[in-house]
Amino acid sequence: MELFSLLQEGKSMAFDEIYERYWSKLYAYAYNRLRDKETCEEIIQEVFVSLWANRKTTKIESSVSGYLYQAVKFQMLNFMKSTEVRNNYLAQFTHFREQLFDDSNNESIAFNELRMMLEKSMSDLPEKCQEVFRMSRVQHLSIQEIAQQLNISHKTVENHLTKALKHLREDLGDFLILIIVFGIMG
Secondary structure: OHHHHHHOOOOOHHHHHHOOOHHHHHHHHHHHHOOOHHHHHHHHHHHHHHHHHHHOOOOOOOOHHHHHHHHHHHHHHHHOOOOOHHHHHHHHHHHHHHOOOOOOOHHHHHHHHHHHHHHHHHHHHOOOHHHHHHHHHOOOOOOHHHHHHHHOOOHHHHHHHHHHHHHHHHHHHHHHHHHOOOOOOO
16 A cells, blocks of 8 residues: 555656556456457556556555456456447448448448548657557557567557547547448558
């Protein structure tokens, strides 16, 4: 709890210690349930970003460990719920598309419009943020691989990915689901 008190005071070394102490354990916990490396990395990243962002207002009743595991559990439940919603949306969209679009030319135009929307939105991001995002989503590199290739910290890669995803969610809204589902990245 002393470590958490230091974190609440804004001591980054306390955050670094908590991160180093729990990241791999939390990742293993999430991976044992979801079996998806990228999703687990994003969930753990989101928990730590939230921990840092809300450090002054977060109240921990029992232990830092207990709090972090509960936060990961909550994020996994949100992911599973959103996956179910996304799958339902995809099924409805596919049915809708089959009903309306027998013409592959129209599909190609719609696909290209989505790609252009994505590219325009990504062009609003800083250059390094774009590069990190493309390495993650197009080249399918892990956070660690990106950090090594760009010679930047693991946390910096996570920050770039968080910033990019937040921007794309805000800018593209529901279209982002279609872009992800149909693999329009890159």
